[in-house]
Amino acid sequence: MVAETALDLSALTQRVRRHIVRMVYEAKSGHIGGSMSSTDIMAVLYGRIMRHDPKRPDWAERDRLIMSKGHCTPVLYAMLAEFGYFSTDELATFRRKGSRLQGHSVLGKPEGVENSAGALGMGLSFGLGIRLGQRLNGIDAHVYVIMGDGEQDEGQVWEAAMAAAHHEAEGLVAIIDRNGIQNDDFTNATMRTEPLDEKYRAFGWEVRAGVDGHDLAAVEDALRWARDVKGKPACVIFDTVKGKGVSFMENNPNFHGAPPSDEQFVLAMQELGE
Numbered sequence: 001m002v003a004e005t006a007l008d009l010s011a012l013t014q015r016v017r018r019h020i021v022r023m024v025y026e027a028k029s030g031h032i033g034g035s036m037s038s039t040d041i042m043a044v045l046y047g048r049i050m051r052h053d054p055k056r057p058d059w060a061e062r063d064r065l066i067m068s069k070g071h072c073t074p075v076l077y078a079m080l081a082e083f084g085y086f087s088t089d090e091l092a093t094f095r096r097k098g099s100r101l102q103g104h105s106v107l108g109k110p111e112g113v114e115n116s117a118g119a120l121g122m123g124l125s126f127g128l129g130i131r132l133g134q135r136l137n138g139i140d141a142h143v144y145v146i147m148g149d150g151e152q153d154e155g156q157v158w159e160a161a162m163a164a165a166h167h168e169a170e171g172l173v174a175i176i177d178r179n180g181i182q183n184d185d186f187t188n189a190t191m192r193t194e195p196l197d198e199k200y201r202a203f204g205w206e207v208r209a210g211v212d213g214h215d216l217a218a219v220e221d222a223l224r225w226a227r228d229v230k231g232k233p234a235c236v237i238f239d240t241v242k243g244k245g246v247s248f249m250e251n252n253p254n255f256h257g258a259p260p261s262d263e264q265f266v267l268a269m270q271e272l273g274e
Contacts, residue, residue: 035075070117121154150182165204213238
């Protein structure tokens with residue numbers, strides 16, 4: 001299955017954002033802000049760019065999505081459910097005892113989850129290893145690694161960036177969700193890492209920066225560009241809004257990892273069209 005469909009991505013992103021808010025509200029725990037900021041990117045990946053098949057989640061020639069910012073499982077689970085990897089009814093079990101839908105991702109739980117995550121900074125190394133393994137096995141596929149901008153503080157990210165360029169890891173695509181907030185503060189107040197585009201170029205990557213991460217057409221154009229980069233890894237830096245879609249969550253560090261109150265839940269769902 002190659003995801004080149006007539007699926008209405010705008011409607012999909014609204015459904016996914018409603019799933020995210022409901023999951024975190026009912027669990028009274030979870031990461032809304034970073035899930036909402038990456039929803040549009042994820043929708044384009046699964047709906048237009050990636051080669052994947054929900055009926056064959058272990059298909060050897062599939063493209064891989066590595067969610068390196070592994071606390072943002074609400075968007076990952078919601079997207080997988082919407083594409084048929086498992087029932088959307090299971091989203092109600094998010095973060096409950098015995099559920100497959102843990103707060104941080106676990107490889108293979110549920111089907112379609114490609115990596116275990118918790119501590120930040122490991123996903124790019126993991127994705128590079130997968131891409132090099134595909135290459136050794138003659139598999140022409142892509143590995144997409146979604147990272148946060150706060151995650152760029154981690155030294156392992158830059159070790160992986162250096163190694164990927166050294167190995168000329170064509171087919172490896174780093175996606176940076178640059179929403180400007182990490183944990184409970186703004187990224188510039190925590191650790192200044194800009195200019196990220198110049199740093200990745202200096203490490204030997206092809207880079208496209210300044211892309212509106214909520215303009216579906218712009219997202220698709222940038223990801224198609226990245227998919228076609230030859231001879232080296234590609235990096236796309238998307239400018240996004242943390243908490244995108246709910247006015248009082250947008251650009252608000254308080255909603256990095258906090259659930260909405262009862263009143264906020266009602267307002268959020270109204271804004272998201274329910």
